[in-house]
Amino acid sequence: MTYEQAYKKLEQILDKLEEGTTTLDESLSLYEEGIKLYRYCNNLLDSAQMKITKIIQDGDEFKEVDFTFEEE
Structure with a gap:
C-alpha cells in the first residue's frame, strides 16, 4: 500500500468516526485500523526522511548533508 492510499483510507476512517x-464495536474496529494506518504512514515518512539528503554548496565544494525536517 502506498502512502497516499493509506492516508486516504485513514481520512475515510476519521470521517466515519x-x-x-457507527456502533461502539464498529468504532473500536475503525479506531484500531486507523492506528495501524497512522503507524504505517509514520514509518513511511520516517524512512523517506532518512533517504533524503540535500546538497549544500560550500565555496567551490559540494557536500552531502543529512536532511532533517525543522519544526517551527
Whole structure:
C-alpha cells in the first residue's frame, strides 16, 4: 500500500468516526485500523526522511548533508 492510499483510507476512517453513526464495536474496529494506518504512514515518512539528503554548496565544494525536517 502506498502512502497516499493509506492516508486516504485513514481520512475515510476519521470521517466515519466523526459522523458518529457507527456502533461502539464498529468504532473500536475503525479506531484500531486507523492506528495501524497512522503507524504505517509514520514509518513511511520516517524512512523517506532518512533517504533524503540535500546538497549544500560550500565555496567551490559540494557536500552531502543529512536532511532533517525543522519544526517551527
